[in-house]
Amino acid sequence: MSSDVSASTPKSPASAQPTALYGGQGTRRVTVRDIAAAKARHEKWPMLTAYDALSARVFDEAGIPVLLVGDSAAMVVYGYDSTIPVTVDDLVPLAAAVVRGAKRALVVADLPFGSYQSGVAEALATSARFMKEANVQAIKVEGGRRVLPQVEAMVAAGIPVMGHLGLTPQSVNAFGGYRVQGRGEDGEQLMADAKALEAAGAFSVVLECVPDELARRVTASLSIPTIGIGAGEGTDAQVLVWQDMAGLTPHTAKFVKKYADLYSVLGDAAREFAGEVVTGAFPTPEYSYK
Numbered sequence: 001m002s003s004d005v006s007a008s009t010p011k012s013p014a015s016a017q018p019t020a021l022y023g024g025q026g027t028r029r030v031t032v033r034d035i036a037a038a039k040a041r042h043e044k045w046p047m048l049t050a051y052d053a054l055s056a057r058v059f060d061e062a063g064i065p066v067l068l069v070g071d072s073a074a075m076v077v078y079g080y081d082s083t084i085p086v087t088v089d090d091l092v093p094l095a096a097a098v099v100r101g102a103k104r105a106l107v108v109a110d111l112p113f114g115s116y117q118s119g120v121a122e123a124l125a126t127s128a129r130f131m132k133e134a135n136v137q138a139i140k141v142e143g144g145r146r147v148l149p150q151v152e153a154m155v156a157a158g159i160p161v162m163g164h165l166g167l168t169p170q171s172v173n174a175f176g177g178y179r180v181q182g183r184g185e186d187g188e189q190l191m192a193d194a195k196a197l198e199a200a201g202a203f204s205v206v207l208e209c210v211p212d213e214l215a216r217r218v219t220a221s222l223s224i225p226t227i228g229i230g231a232g233e234g235t236d237a238q239v240l241v242w243q244d245m246a247g248l249t250p251h252t253a254k255f256v257k258k259y260a261d262l263y264s265v266l267g268d269a270a271r272e273f274a275g276e277v278v279t280g281a282f283p284t285p286e287y288s289y290k
């Protein structure tokens with residue numbers, strides 16, 4: 001099974017030029033058609049979360065083609081210990097700021113817990129708020145077959161939908177903690193969910209904290225891209241929460257690689273600023289008006 005999978009998802013050499021999707025400088029926003037074309041070309045691409053205009057601008061100018069206003073904002077913006085408490089009213093202004101900050105990236109908004117599970121009407125109404133008030137171009141929901149009516153209705157209404165399977169954090173209480181999902185027979189359930197999302201018209205699916213081999217099989221079985229987070233090397237795309245990626249979060253999961261140490265950089269800057277204020281070294285005439 002795994003040799004079939006690796007044959008259909010060839011690896012780019014490390015020296016490969018940036019793909020058209022990642023790092024492109026187009027004059028228009030990335031669309032779901034661009035995402036589909038990238039899968040057909042076997043391109044790998046990065047996605048990051050963003051929650052404000054300035055970080056969105058930085059990532060957009062770095063060529064990140066898709067930005068996710070995740071409900072992880074609950075933890076990294078609002079300081080909750082799970083994603084459960086965050087509300088639509090909390091997330092819509094963040095999503096609007098990200099859209100204003102990013103000129104090229106496709107911006108996807110997460111529907112938070114309790115804003116789509118009760119049925120199609122609720123899912124459509126919440127999605128409409130994100131699309132009308134924040135101007136996002138796509139919506140993400142957690143779950144597979146259990147949210148299929150919602151996904152079908154959203155797609156029928158012209159809303160691009162990103163699915164999310166595996167360790168779906170809104171179900172943390174049902175899982176009994178943040179644990180790897182899809183091991184053993186559960187893997188076949190996850191595969192069925194992924195195929196159902198694709199059949200319902202989702203344009204992509206996040207696979208979070210699932211075994212590498214399962215993520216490869218799902219990726220090979222779908223014509224829509226898979227976006228991995230803690231799902232190994234075999235997915236079409238990879239996503240990280242930006243504060244994890246940049247080392248601002250003190251404690252992170254095993255799957256997080258830190259590409260900077262912003263926790264130290266910001267702390268050092270704050271300490272140096274404070275030291276100069278208390279000693280009178282700042283501000284000097286250079287930073288003053290005559």
Ligand code: KIV
Nearest residue numbers: 049070071072206239
């Ligand atoms: O909320 C979020 O940031 C997410 C990503 C981690 C996929 O769902």
